[in-house]
Amino acid sequence: MTEGRLTRRALIAGAGTTALAAPALAKLGGGMIDLALPGGPSLRPTTPDFPGKREMIVQRIRPPLLEAPMEAFREGVITPNDRHFVRWNWAMPTEVKAGEHRVAVGGAVKKAVSLTLDEIAAAGEHVSIVAVNQCAGNGRGLSTPRVTGTQWGNGAMACAKWTGVRLRDVLAKAGGISPRAKRVRFAGLDVPLTDGAPQFIKSLPTQMAQSNDVLVAWAMNDEPLSILHGFPLRIVVPGWFSTYWVKMLSTIEVLEHEDESHYMADTYRWPKVPVTPESKDFPTAPITAMPPRSFITSHADGDTVTKGTPLTLEGLAFGGDKGLAKVELVGDGWSVPCELGPDEHGPYAFRRWSVTLPNVSGNLTGIGAKSTNANGLSQPDALVWNPSGYARNVIERITLVAQ
Amino acid sequence: MRAALLLPLTLLIAACDRAPTVNFQDASITPPDDPNELPDGPGRDVVLENCTACHSPSTMLQQPKVSREKWESIIGKMRKLYKAPVDDAAAAQVVDYMVAIQSDVSHEAPR
Numbered sequence: 001m002t003e004g005r006l007t008r009r010a011l012i013a014g015a016g017t018t019a020l021a022a023p024a025l026a027k028l029g030g031g032m033i034d035l036a037l038p039g040g041p042s043l044r045p046t047t048p049d050f051p052g053k054r055e056m057i058v059q060r061i062r063p064p065l066l067e068a069p070m071e072a073f074r075e076g077v078i079t080p081n082d083r084h085f086v087r088w089n090w091a092m093p094t095e096v097k098a099g100e101h102r103v104a105v106g107g108a109v110k111k112a113v114s115l116t117l118d119e120i121a122a123a124g125e126h127v128s129i130v131a132v133n134q135c136a137g138n139g140r141g142l143s144t145p146r147v148t149g150t151q152w153g154n155g156a157m158a159c160a161k162w163t164g165v166r167l168r169d170v171l172a173k174a175g176g177i178s179p180r181a182k183r184v185r186f187a188g189l190d191v192p193l194t195d196g197a198p199q200f201i202k203s204l205p206t207q208m209a210q211s212n213d214v215l216v217a218w219a220m221n222d223e224p225l226s227i228l229h230g231f232p233l234r235i236v237v238p239g240w241f242s243t244y245w246v247k248m249l250s251t252i253e254v255l256e257h258e259d260e261s262h263y264m265a266d267t268y269r270w271p272k273v274p275v276t277p278e279s280k281d282f283p284t285a286p287i288t289a290m291p292p293r294s295f296i297t298s299h300a301d302g303d304t305v306t307k308g309t310p311l312t313l314e315g316l317a318f319g320g321d322k323g324l325a326k327v328e329l330v331g332d333g334w335s336v337p338c339e340l341g342p343d344e345h346g347p348y349a350f351r352r353w354s355v356t357l358p359n360v361s362g363n364l365t366g367i368g369a370k371s372t373n374a375n376g377l378s379q380p381d382a383l384v385w386n387p388s389g390y391a392r393n394v395i396e397r398i399t400l401v402a403q
Numbered sequence: 404m405r406a407a408l409l410l411p412l413t414l415l416i417a418a419c420d421r422a423p424t425v426n427f428q429d430a431s432i433t434p435p436d437d438p439n440e441l442p443d444g445p446g447r448d449v450v451l452e453n454c455t456a457c458h459s460p461s462t463m464l465q466q467p468k469v470s471r472e473k474w475e476s477i478i479g480k481m482r483k484l485y486k487a488p489v490d491d492a493a494a495a496q497v498v499d500y501m502v503a504i505q506s507d508v509s510h511e512a513p514r
Contacts, residue, residue, distance in 0.1 A: 050432075050435060051432050051433065051434075061437040062459045063458065090457070094431055094434065095429070096429065099427075118424070121424060121425040121427075146467035146468075148467070193456060194457075194485060194487065198485075218427070231430040232427055232430070262484070
């Protein structure tokens with residue numbers, strides 16, 4: 001299932017073979033899109049060539065990084081699977097045999113077990129939760145000043161119905177966890193190509209891991225997870241960034257100590273104090289819960305609107321780890337409340353909003369939607385800049401030209 | 404006779420009590436080929452050789468313009484953290500290449 005580690009020779013051989021082929025980018029069989037990233041490079045190819053996907057923005061083919069164009073968010077609150085963003089840190093296996101797959105549950109548990117998929121599916125009540133899955137770096141490419149990393153626009157987010165069993169029911173199959181347990185860590189089948197490089201493993205605090213809403217899921221919008229989305233199983237942590245939603249789940253390990261592994265201790269962290277690009281040696285904390293966000297989806301920056309007529313604006317919002325309380329349309333020194341669409345799918349889902357301005361009297365400069373969640377947390381007016389571009393939730397503004 | 408008829412029924416009820424079974428099928432994918440494209444320039448082959456085993460060149464090409472020092476530190480991270488087998492001479496050439504293509508705005512145009 002895994003390709004095994006590569007030696008220097010194999011790494012170079014691999015690169016050499018692909019280099020010889022080197023066809024042009026146009027071969028991808030799609031178009032180009034401009035993500036309007038300040039200072040560029042801003043153009044990205046799009047392709048319908050990934051199995052199970054419609055036209056997606058290609059940030060990277062290997063390992064796949066696919067972003068949804070913003071038009072995917074114009075309607076509805078469930079993102080179709082063929083428009084759900086894709087993000088892998090290391091290459092994933094391209095084939096997984098269901099009958100051979102096992103999930104090892106070990107560490108500080110009563111009795112370590114190795115579970116088949118059927119055993120996982122029988123571990124407890126089947127639960128479905130609709131939740132937003134969003135990359136911690138969504139919108140990183142829009143940071144000013146710019147920062148390095150995957151240069152996403154805002155399309156590394158999606159909302160889906162996830163079905164599986166509760167993680168705590170799977171832990172119970174190992175006879176329960178130690179009273180001294182601190183964290184529950186997950187690993188998938190995606191492993192580094194090089195010896196000694198960090199595997200993409202992530203952990204949750206024990207209490208979070210045992211909550212009602214954390215799932216070991218096998219279905220997304222009533223379809224089996226595809227390889228790109230982590231077949232056969234992935235962790236689902238509603239309200240938290242997708243870095244914790246480990247795909248192709250193969251190991252669950254209960255820790256009695258803090259997690260010192262790379263992707264917890266060194267990265268996917270952000271400053272505990274305000275920082276500037278010059279700041280050094282500041283304390284950091286892991287990125288966890290998502291803050292609220294909202295987007296105008298009915299209009300794009302620079303669109304024209306008709307002077308002297310009413311104007312209806314529509315969009316999408318989510319509260320993060322709490323439900324939405326309100327969405328406002330804000331401009332320079334003014335704000336109007338928006339009407340929220342029905343709460344169809346609970347606190348972790350997308351919701352629609354709309355607002356009608358009675359009369360367009362001139363250009364609408366720098367307008368944006370501002371959401372507030374049930375914790376009272378609102379989107380900030382100015383970007384909370386951080387060196388890795390995590391957790392962007394500044395009000396996204398556009399200008400509409402009146403004609 | 405009666406007992407034999409009853410037995411399958413009780414089994415059925417027991418099965419309904421439990422969660423419905425999930426039908427797991429094998430899965431596979433053939434991703435599209437990677438064009439592995441890099442603009443021409445001194446050091447291009449060194450970059451192809453040293454920097455495209457773990458990820459597509461777009462990983463490098465899509466970065467915002469950063470300083471030479473930043474490229475040195477990124478390549479240092481590839482070697483130290485991700486164990487990219489890149490020697491000092493190659494690393495220096497990769498830095499030169501990345502700095503050069505980032506100062507050439509034409510690489511932004513669709514190719």
